[in-house]
């Protein structure tokens with residue numbers, strides 16, 4: 176497994192960052208996670224769009240998009256993994272610890288690459304279980320920042336409860352998203368998902384699903400819904416780069432529909448895999 180550290184590729188164990196990296200001390204960093212299928216990175220340009228946006232929103236000094244893309248492709252090629260997961264992290268830079276930052280810092284650009292560890296087949300076939308948790312995250316969840324402590328705590332709480340993931344619900348009873356995924360419900364044959372606001376991450380898989388639904392003539396509504404609609408949905412699924420389309424069949428120990436993987440979820444998973452593989456050369 177390889178790492179990229181400011182222009183150099185090396186074994187992961189050899190890559191270290193200075194202790195005064197602002198990403199380390201303040202969570203002042205952003206990230207992306209891109210995966211490949213059959214030797215081709217899936218929706219790379221969309222991931223680069225989001226990466227640039229995250230950096231812009233946090234007013235990082237720019238790294239040229241073309242340089243980022245070149246580095247990603249070089250690491251990907253060197254790894255030789257046809258089904259790779261690339262973690263990309265950019266921090267504002269390294270400086271003596273001070274909440275205030277100066278302009279003209281050199282952002283620190285690091286990556287790791289590994290073969291994708293697929294989710295267990297049983298989870299995809301039988302569906303996953305989730306708990307709901309209070310959304311304790313900050314007000315700019317649309318920025319893909321490395322401040323993930325609430326996400327880590329929620330995920331661990333789910334595992335400790337014998338479940339697979341947690342779903343964030345706001346104080347005002349708005350169902351937001353998973354700990355590392357977006358959430359859709361199926362109700363009366365149409366999909367409903369949270370609109371793009373500051374409270375959720377604009378997922379690339381979410382975007383892919385919206386496109387797939389448009390082509391397939393499946394109705395999608397981007398609107399807010401509460402926990403009653405979540406419990407009462409016919410189907411619930413999560414979307415994400417590794418998650419892909421993951422059915423959720425129990426939430427807070429209540430069955431969703433008949434507690435089995437639903438037909439729309441199944442169809443969308445197949446269509447997403449098809450798109451991911453069609454986007455790759457033969």
Ligand code: PMP
Pocket residue numbers: 208352353354355356357375376377378379380381414415416417
């Ligand atoms: N929401 C959150 C909070 C996430 O961390 C992720 C995964 N990065 C997603 C949604 C899904 O985004 P994507 O489809 O781009 O992987």
